[in-house]
Amino acid sequence: MTISLSDIKEPVKNEMRDFLPYFKSTMHTKVSFLNLILKYIHRKNGKQIRPLIVFLSSKMFGKPSSRTFIGASLIELLHTATLIHDDVVDNSYLRRNLFSINALWKSKISVLTGDYLLAKGLELATEHQEYGMLQTVSEAVQEMSEGELIQTKKMRKKMTSPEDYLTIINKKTATLISASVIVGAKSGDAEEKYLSGLKRFGEYAGIVFQIKDDLLDYEISNITGKPKGSDIKENKLNLPLIYAIENAASAERKRILNLLHNSVRSKYAIKEISQFVKNYGGIEAATETMKNYKEAAIQSLSECPDGEAKESLKNLMEYFVSRKK
Numbered sequence: 531m532t533i534s535l536s537d538i539k540e541p542v543k544n545e546m547r548d549f550l551p552y553f554k555s556t557m558h559t560k561v562s563f564l565n566l567i568l569k570y571i572h573r574k575n576g577k578q579i580r581p582l583i584v585f586l587s588s589k590m591f592g593k594p595s596s597r598t599f600i601g602a603s604l605i606e607l608l609h610t611a612t613l614i615h616d617d618v619v620d621n622s623y624l625r626r627n628l629f630s631i632n633a634l635w636k637s638k639i640s641v642l643t644g645d646y647l648l649a650k651g652l653e654l655a656t657e658h659q660e661y662g663m664l665q666t667v668s669e670a671v672q673e674m675s676e677g678e679l680i681q682t683k684k685m686r687k688k689m690t691s692p693e694d695y696l697t698i699i700n701k702k703t704a705t706l707i708s709a710s711v712i713v714g715a716k717s718g719d720a721e722e723k724y725l726s727g728l729k730r731f732g733e734y735a736g737i738v739f740q741i742k743d744d745l746l747d748y749e750i751s752n753i754t755g756k757p758k759g760s761d762i763k764e765n766k767l768n769l770p771l772i773y774a775i776e777n778a779a780s781a782e783r784k785r786i787l788n789l790l791h792n793s794v795r796s797k798y799a800i801k802e803i804s805q806f807v808k809n810y811g812g813i814e815a816a817t818e819t820m821k822n823y824k825e826a827a828i829q830s831l832s833e834c835p836d837g838e839a840k841e842s843l844k845n846l847m848e849y850f851v852s853r854k855k
Contacts (some may be wrong), residue, residue, distance in 0.1 A: 532852065533845045533848050533849050533852070534849075535577060535849060537842075537845070538582070538586075538842045538845050538846050538849060539582060539842075540842070541586065541589055541837075541838040541839045541842050542582070542585040542586055542589055542594065542839070542842075545585045545594050545598070546578070546581070546582060546585060549578070549581055549585070549599065549602055550575065550578075552599050552603060553581075553602070553603050553606055553607075554572060556603045556607065556650060557571075557607070557647065557650060559646070564646065567631060567635065567639070567643055570631070570634070571610060573628070574625060574628050578606070579707075580602075580605045580609055580706065581602035581603075581605065581606050581710075582846075583710040583714060583732070583735075583846070584598060584601050584602040584605055584710050584711075584714035584717070585598060585602060585714060586714065586839045586842050587711045587712075587713075587714030587715045587718070587720075587728065587843070588601075588714040588715065588717045588718035589837075589838075589839035590834055590835055590837060590839045590840050590843075591715060591718035591719060591720040591835065592718045592719060593718075594717070594718065595717060597660065597717040598714060598717040598718065600654060600658050600717070601660070601663050601713035601714060601716070601717045602710075602713075602714075603651075604654055604655055604660070604664075604667055604713065605667065605706070605709060605713060607647050607648070607650055607651035608647075608648065608651050608667055608670070608671065608706065609706060610644075610647050611644040611645070611647035611648045611651070612674060612706075613625065614630075614631050614632070614640050614643055614644040614647070615640070615641065615644040617630040617631065617632040617633075617640065618632050618637045618640045618641055618644075620764060622764075631643055648671075651667065652664070662716055663716065666709050666712050666713055666716070667709055667713070669709070670706050670709040673701045673705040674701060674702055674705055674706065676701055677698050677700070677701025677702035677705070680694075680697070680701070681698045681702065684698070690767060690772060691776075692769065692772055692773060692776070695767070695768075695769055695772055696737060696769075696819075699736070699737055699740040699741075699769075700733055700736065700737060703736045703737070703739060704732065704733045704734070704735070704736025704739075704740070705733070705736065706736070707732045707733075707735050707739065708729050708732025708733045708735075708736060709732070710732060711728045711729065711732035711735075712725060712728060712732065723833075727830045727831065727832070727833050727834065728830070728831075730830040731827050731830040731831055731843070734824075734826045734827035734830060735846070735850065737820075737823045738820055738823045738827060738850045738851065739850050741769055741816055741819060741823070742820060742851060744768035744816060745770060745813065745816055745817065745820070746758065746854075746855065747759060747760055747761050747762070747768060748770060748807055748808070748813060759800035759803070759804060762790065762799060762803050762804070767790075769812075769816045770807045770812035770813050770815070770816040771786075771803065771806075771807050771812055772812075773810075773811065773815035773816055774786075774806055774807045774809075774810035774815075777811050777812070777815075782806070782810075786802075786803060786806050789802055789803060790803060821851065824847045824848075824850070824851055827847050828844050828847055831843060831844065
């Protein structure tokens with residue numbers, strides 16, 4: 531049975547309905563130019579996975595409160611800011627199939643907009659004296675920055691191990707999902723004994739999410755009949771490629787790394803590298819790793835109170851694994 535995101539949202543559907551207008555209100559400014567940019571950002575509202583996790587985590591321990599809305603907004607402000615900054619770092623011009631802020635207003639405006647959103651998050655937390663949430667999110671920002679810097683250093687050498695890569699994505703992606711779970715739980719007044727399991731759940735969930743993104747890079751597009759190859763175009767190693775490189779003989783490994791390094795955006799490079807990943811077991815190895823982390827994530831919730839919110843968080847792991855985009 532296919533699990534839909536709307537089914538997963540069911541226990542907190544009212545809160546998710548009310549969240550978007552609340553979130554928009556936290557971003558408002560008197561600067562008309564900035565409001566124009568923020569209005570454009572609102573056009574690109576994604577699946578809102580992180581706010582959903584905040585509300586479901588809170589729901590496990592009681593009814594989500596005004597504190598939960600503050601926490602979800604704090605997480606989403608941070609997430610939006612990091613996406614804008616990432617597009618500058620990666621020189622990316624598309625985000626969710628629309629032009630990025632970087633493409634429309636260039637890097638200076640993008641960085642300043644991201645900074646503004648970070649500052650609004652700080653203001654929101656301090657205004658409501660949510661210093662525990664602020665500490666959780668501040669630690670996540672630190673981890674994400676460290677992950678980006680580690681990845682930059684490793685990728686320059688075009689060689690990294692699966693263990694190194696998992697460490698990087700734990701910092702870059704999983705940390706914020708873990709913060710979402712903790713912020714939600716704390717807003718629902720969860721007892722301290724539950725927090726370590728919830729933190730592990732968030733970390734494992736984030737790793738599952740990122741590995742699935744890696745795998746989607748090799749799926750054949752219904753439109754072009756070719757793999758997407760976004761990471762290849764951006765000269766990046768991902769987990770399926772890292773596993774395949776480990777399995778290949780030295781000469782073939784060197785050929786692929788040279789191809790990755792020298793043929794950015796080449797259709798030939800995308801085809802060759804994608805085929806290499808399939809031939810050398812990269813897809814299978816990454817899929818197995820993803821499924822192992824999915825099971826570990828679900829197991830991490832075992833001590834939490836049973837109920838529909840907990841089941842939705844479990845189902846979210848199945849959704850992560852089966853999603854098509």
